Amino acid sequence: MPSERQIMVGNVPIGGGAPVAVQTMTKTETANLTATMDQIRTVAEAGADIVRVAVPREQDVAVLAQIVAQSPIPVIADIHFNYTLALKAIDAGAHCVRLNPGNIGGPEKAAIVVERAKETGTPLRVGVNSGSLPRHLRELEYTNPVEALVSAAVETVELMERLQFTNFKVSMKSTSVPNTIAANRELSQRIPYPLHLGVTEAGTKWSGSLKSAVGLGTLLADGIGDTIRISLSTFHAEEEVKVAWEILKALKLRERGPVLIACPTCGRLQFDMDSVVAEVERRLEAYEDPIEVSILGCAVNGIGEARHADFGITGAKDMGMIYSKGEPLKKVPTDRLVDELFLEIDRWYAAGKRVVSDEASAADARAWLAENEDPDAMTPERIAALEAAAARVDVDEAESPVAGRRFTRT
Numbered sequence: 144m145p146s147e148r149q150i151m152v153g154n155v156p157i158g159g160g161a162p163v164a165v166q167t168m169t170k171t172e173t174a175n176l177t178a179t180m181d182q183i184r185t186v187a188e189a190g191a192d193i194v195r196v197a198v199p200r201e202q203d204v205a206v207l208a209q210i211v212a213q214s215p216i217p218v219i220a221d222i223h224f225n226y227t228l229a230l231k232a233i234d235a236g237a238h239c240v241r242l243n244p245g246n247i248g249g250p251e252k253a254a255i256v257v258e259r260a261k262e263t264g265t266p267l268r269v270g271v272n273s274g275s276l277p278r279h280l281r282e283l284e285y286t287n288p289v290e291a292l293v294s295a296a297v298e299t300v301e302l303m304e305r306l307q308f309t310n311f312k313v314s315m316k317s318t319s320v321p322n323t324i325a326a327n328r329e330l331s332q333r334i335p336y337p338l339h340l341g342v343t344e345a346g347t348k349w350s351g352s353l354k355s356a357v358g359l360g361t362l363l364a365d366g367i368g369d370t371i372r373i374s375l376s377t378f379h380a381e382e383e384v385k386v387a388w389e390i391l392k393a394l395k396l397r398e399r400g401p402v403l404i405a406c407p408t409c410g411r412l413q414f415d416m417d418s419v420v421a422e423v424e425r426r427l428e429a430y431e432d433p434i435e436v437s438i439l440g441c442a443v444n445g446i447g448e449a450r451h452a453d454f455g456i457t458g459a460k461d462m463g464m465i466y467s468k469g470e471p472l473k474k475v476p477t478d479r480l481v482d483e484l485f486l487e488i489d490r491w492y493a494a495g496k497r498v499v500s501d502e503a504s505a506a507d508a509r510a511w512l513a514e515n516e517d518p519d520a521m522t523p524e525r526i527a528a529l530e531a532a533a534a535r536v537d538v539d540e541a542e543s544p545v546a547g548r549r550f551t552r553t
């Protein structure tokens with residue numbers, strides 16, 4: 144279930160059933176206005192709905208008003224330890240301020256920031272990190288880290304409510320994926336406020352993306368989480384945004400840009416599919432529509448499972464084929480596959496999103512496909528289809544009223 148409450152970070156709704164918002168954090172020194180703005184524009188172009196900037200020093204808060212004014216997306220100021228910086232960030236017009244009441248100097252300091260946030264209508268992100276739980280929960284952390292995290296988050300929420308402040312979202316960060324999942328599941332049952340999800344210090348682009356996909360993907364698939372940030376060890380914050388989008392697209396929670404599908408390849412492959420996939424992926428970044436493009440490594444399956452793709456290519460040693468919605472369009476030399484694919488996509492746009500096919504070329508392509516198709520080949524796709532069919536039979540038999548008799552000897 145999405146959170147009951149909704150807040151607005153600038154013009155972006157968070158929670159209450161709004162689309163899951165993608166956010167990231169700049170990696171630049173915030174005080175370096177040019178570098179920070181360059182990165183903000185880059186992440187906005189990559190699809191970030193919101194951006195967060197670190198504000199650890201006076202010189203950072205000094206440029207915040209300019210960042211807010213120039214940024215194409217709402218800006219969250221990330222503040223730790225220094226409540227006066229939080230006050231200055233609110234005064235600079237930050238669209239949201241992130242602070243952990245546990246490290247801002249105690250409830251009194253948090254209350255001062257909340258008062259200013261109330262006056263200006265600025266939302267806060269409040270939360271806890273597994274690494275900095277309050278002292279009275281540290282023992283519990285050893286025996287039940289999930290309960291310790293949830294308790295700390297609930298205490299933070301109770302503090303906000305005592306201050307009669309409800310314009311906030313909550314985050315609960317842990318480096319452990321199972322703890323992140325369990326804690327957010329529990330917290331989502333206990334509070335009505337929007338949840339910010341992330342796996343803290345997730346790791347490199349490779350391992351961090353996987354940990355985030357598993358942790359955040361599990362929660363999002365349950366309907367838990369209103370905004371996400373992928374934390375990766377890279378200077379390129381836009382990579383975090385791309386991973387976030389892939390997670391949301393995979394779960395069909397949001398659409399953005401093309402969807403690329405490619406076969407896993409096997410011993411039947413006879414061309415450099417890695418390079419083709421990389422090049423197609425790179426060129427697709429220029430397109431905004433959620434068109435689906437499929438790449439098959441060989442023609443023995445025919446068009447098979449790629450039948451529904453808007454466009455696709457099937458490669459082979461010297462020749463390949465371009466198809467659209469399951470219909471062959473033309474046969475082309477393998478080294479022209481990518482260029483011809485994009486010519487067809489652009490022709491489709493030029494014709495008002497209508498496939499323009501030349502009958503002679505299509506017939507040529509169909510003949511090539513018929514020559515190369517092998518209905519008897521046991522390909523990974525056909526093995527998977529047989530296994531799926533066998534699994535369905537097992538389920539049907541298990542659900543049948545006579546299922547128990549299957550192994551009865553008479």
Ligand code: SF4
Pocket residue numbers: 406407408409410411412439440441442443444522523524
């Ligand atoms: S059989 Fe399937 S996995 Fe193997 S190259 Fe052909 S399309 Fe790809």
